[in-house]
Amino acid sequence: MNVIRATETWQQAGAYYVRIQAMAKKHHITLRQEFDAHDTPETKYIVVTEDDFPIATARMYPLDKQSVMIGRVVVLPEYRHQGIGTRVVRECERWAAELGYAKTVLESRDNKVDFYLQMGYVTCGEMTDGDTFRCVRMEKELSAGEKKAMIETERLILREYAPDDFDALYEILSDPETMRHYPAPYDENKTRRWIEWNLENYAKYGFGLWAVTLRETGEFIGDCGLTMQLIDGESLPEIGYHINKKYWRRGYAKEAARAVRDWAFRNTGFDCLYSYMKYTNSASYSTALANGMHKVKEYADPKNEISYAYCITRGEWEQKYGK
Numbered sequence: 001m002n003v004i005r006a007t008e009t010w011q012q013a014g015a016y017y018v019r020i021q022a023m024a025k026k027h028h029i030t031l032r033q034e035f036d037a038h039d040t041p042e043t044k045y046i047v048v049t050e051d052d053f054p055i056a057t058a059r060m061y062p063l064d065k066q067s068v069m070i071g072r073v074v075v076l077p078e079y080r081h082q083g084i085g086t087r088v089v090r091e092c093e094r095w096a097a098e099l100g101y102a103k104t105v106l107e108s109r110d111n112k113v114d115f116y117l118q119m120g121y122v123t124c125g126e127m128t129d130g131d132t133f134r135c136v137r138m139e140k141e142l143s144a145g146e147k148k149a150m151i152e153t154e155r156l157i158l159r160e161y162a163p164d165d166f167d168a169l170y171e172i173l174s175d176p177e178t179m180r181h182y183p184a185p186y187d188e189n190k191t192r193r194w195i196e197w198n199l200e201n202y203a204k205y206g207f208g209l210w211a212v213t214l215r216e217t218g219e220f221i222g223d224c225g226l227t228m229q230l231i232d233g234e235s236l237p238e239i240g241y242h243i244n245k246k247y248w249r250r251g252y253a254k255e256a257a258r259a260v261r262d263w264a265f266r267n268t269g270f271d272c273l274y275s276y277m278k279y280t281n282s283a284s285y286s287t288a289l290a291n292g293m294h295k296v297k298e299y300a301d302p303k304n305e306i307s308y309a310y311c312i313t314r315g316e317w318e319q320k321y322g323k
């Protein structure tokens, strides 16, 4: 399933396909009513596709300098009750936050108020009779806690770290079992520094380790991303991963690492991506292997005694995964 920011006309046709299938026919909304004054070149459309077929949509347009109106949120009936509507609205919120808006506003149908309440919206008006439905205006402040999403996968969202990730990260980095291939578990200061280091990385390189969160619930379960690491004395782009042990062996590291690999080859000019680890860390090198990498080096490393380095080249990636 893909959540697309539909900027091309052919993608926006998907928005109208869904609207017409799910709403226009059922509620007798004419084409004349469907295209209205808010469909302008500035209007943003989200389209969700399943096997390249449009199944859900939403529209978003500016109300003023601070806020955008989200509307026309529709999921085809056979795809409802699977969290797709939530994904559509969340994507609108992320897009609005990236564009610098502080608030999203919507007119909820009377029977959808609970859906928006659980997404953090509050009502800000009376229920009124609209053209087609009884509606109430609801809104949500975006500035608090909107974090920049970088990568989406089937089950995960990788987003930038924020200082309030400290507790969930500390649970991972302070755990002796999780950190048994590191010189020692991290204390609070080192954990804080880890988040700061990644915020610095985003500013300096445009990448870093990103928070790995569950798409369904937003729960922070670890991190994965790209950082520059000294590997046998050379500064090289490295894919790293740390997953909360509650979630080990469910394929999350593999899913995140593959998405980071694809992101890196598409968005940077690096011709080789690496992962390195202490020679004892079989979970880590199994993840590198599952990421299409092969071992290129074993070397003495004061931190790890012996480190293994794994690598995948751009050529191998293109050949194996077809870009």
Ligand SMILES: CC(C)(COP(=O)(O)OP(=O)(O)OC[C@H]1O[C@@H](n2cnc3c(N)ncnc32)[C@H](O)[C@@H]1OP(=O)(O)O)[C@@H](O)C(=O)NCCC(=O)NCCS
Pocket: 178, 179, 181, 240, 241, 242, 243, 244, 247, 248, 249, 250, 251, 252, 253, 254, 255, 276, 277, 278, 281, 282, 283, 284, 286, 287, 290
């Ligand atoms: C390394 C780590 C991120 C893997 O996370 P995960 O979500 O459990 O990994 P996945 O479920 O995606 O598994 C990825 C691959 O590793 C294998 N694997 C996972 N844990 C393993 C273990 N303990 N021993 C051997 N293989 C293991 C899986 O079988 C899978 O390979 P496959 O697809 O060929 O079957 C996790 O063990 C971790 O957080 N470790 C502590 C932090 C760390 O050491 N990070 C690496 C620093 S170099």
